[in-house]
Amino acid sequence: MSKTRVPLTALLAAAAAITLSACGSSAPSAEKPAGEAELSTITAGSLTVCSDVPYAPFEDFDEGSELGYTGFDIEIMNAVAENLGLKLVVKDQGFDGIQSGIVLNSKQCDVAASAITINDERKANLDFTDPYYDSEQSLLVANDSDIASIGDLDGVKVGVQKATTGESYATENAKGAEIVAFPSDAEMWPALQAGQVDALLQDLPVNLEHTKDGAFQIVEQYDTGEQYGFAVSKGNTAVLDAINGALEEIRADGSYDKIYDSYFAVN
Structure with a gap:
């Protein structure tokens, strides 16, 4: 039986190809860390917030701002959105529709930020974040x-x-x-x-x-x-957990205190 002679350079090239192939199949994608899922919102890339405006100092109209709105709630939610890598979008909605859960459960927004006091009656229709204001x-x-x-x-x-x-x-x-x-x-x-x-x-x-x-x-x-909380539709744990995590981070890095003091600090 005759034997075919394979050049050494070809053998080395084949071995390198096998090694690279094996590495490629086991390594996680560089684009998204393993286990990290993209947050699903009603508009991709945005966090849509419903708020009853005006209710200064928590929410108010501001034609001079990029959002068209200002206020303590709006600035806190903007910081949360930035922390999550999302753009904030604000929708003006009546408070009755917000606190009853109608605007959230009909997917008009991802979260409600409207000086909403957390209580048992509202918990029947909404899920609340950790309190952010007394x-x-x-x-x-x-x-x-x-x-x-x-x-x-x-x-x-x-x-x-x-x-x-x-x-x-x-x-x-x-x-x-x-x-x-x-x-x-x-x-x-x-x-x-x-x-x-x-x-x-x-x-x-x-x-x-x-x-x-x-x-x-x-x-x-x-x-x-009374304590205020941001609200999401019942069972929307992904958005709820994301906002709670962002709130914790903006408290830790001082962003929350800076916004709070700009509205409520006594000079």
């Missing part, structure tokens, strides 16, 4: 008002926002008051200024914004133990 309720009146406390609201009109914890607190504690529910602060605040209601009962930071013109004052604050 809040109180408050009572706002004109400087020349005779109202000095919640006990003085008997027989007067008190403005609240529909479907909020402020409405619940007023209903339970403002005995004898005529509770007037508005869709948002955008309607409540002008109503107080025009004398259509005698007081506003709502979140402290929002009422504080209304004291800046010097004509109105906060006469009482109510420690209700």
Whole structure:
């Protein structure tokens, strides 16, 4: 039987090819680390946020910004989106549709950021992130008002926002008051200024914004133990976990504190 002689250079080349082939089959892709899955959002590459605007200082319109919106919630969510490698998109939605879960469950947005107090009723329709803000309720009146406390609201009109914890607190504690529910602060605040209601009962930071013109004052604050959370649709654990992770990271690197101090620090 004759033997075919194979050149040494050919043998070496074949061995190198086999080695490279074996390495290529076992090494993970350089484009995406092993085990890391891309976050699925309603629009690829974006984190879409629903918010009831205006509700300063948490969310407000800002024609001068790239987003068209500003506020504490908006800036925190922008930092979260950047941490996740996504672009933030903001949609203005009514609060009732947000807190009921309608806009999230119908996939109009990935997350709701709208000064939403975490409570058991809302947990039935939404999943909440870790709390990101502690809040109180408050009572706002004109400087020349005779109202000095919640006990003085008997027989007067008190403005609240529909479907909020402020409405619940007023209903339970403002005995004898005529509770007037508005869709948002955008309607409540002008109503107080025009004398259509005698007081506003709502979140402290929002009422504080209304004291800046010097004509109105906060006469009482109510420690209700409320905490705000960002909300996602029920069972959306991927987005929930991603946002919680991003919140933890922006707290650790100081980004959260920088944004918080720009809105709430006492000079």
